[in-house]
Amino acid sequence: MEKREINPWKWQNERSYVQAVEVKNPEGTLYVSGQTAINSDGISSNENMESQIKLALKNLEQVITEAGYKCSGIVRLNxxxxxxxxxxxxxxxxxxxxxxxxxxxxxxxxxxxxxxxxLKIELEATVVK
Incomplete structure (x- = not known):
């Protein structure tokens, strides 16, 4: 797989994203449903934003890893x-x-x-390898 970042400007660099990502010859593409602060028993968090972000990221990482992909392969994060x-x-x-x-x-x-x-936050990702 080849990835190419497209950034006509520099200001987005401090905001932790790129303007576009081109992917050529991927081995696979994983479309991850929105991951939230729901625990392994299916109970939604009623905690603060900070706690919910941390749990949503943990859940996102778990889905990606269990699918056999790597987080570094995320090309879109909504x-x-x-x-x-x-x-x-x-x-x-x-x-x-x-x-x-x-x-x-x-x-x-x-x-x-x-x-x-x-829930206060949901993270949706597209991952390639």
Whole structure:
């Protein structure tokens, strides 16, 4: 697989994403459903944004790993939140996770009216190998 990043500007570099990712000759593509702060018993978290981000990232990583892919293969990461004002103070958690896995992904951040039950954040990914 070959990946090429397209960045006509430099300002996005500090925001932990790229403008576009081209993938040539992938061995496989994994489309991951939105991962949230739901525990292994299927119970939605009612904790704060920080805790929910950490659990959603853990769940995302678990799905990707169990599918036989690597987080470094994420080429698209969509972030849905019910409150961007609550997300921003903790956005570094996502940025640190992206850096830890050396991910260079296209990203869309959307504030939505609601998510399932008590959830505040949902992470949807496309992963290639």
């Amino acid at each position: 972030i849905y939140t019910t409150a961007t004002d609550e997300l921003w103070p903790h956005f570094n958690i996502i940025q640190d996770w992206v850096a830890k896995h050396n991910i260079k992904q296209a990203t869309t951040l959307l504030e939505v009216k609601s998510l399932f039950e008590t």
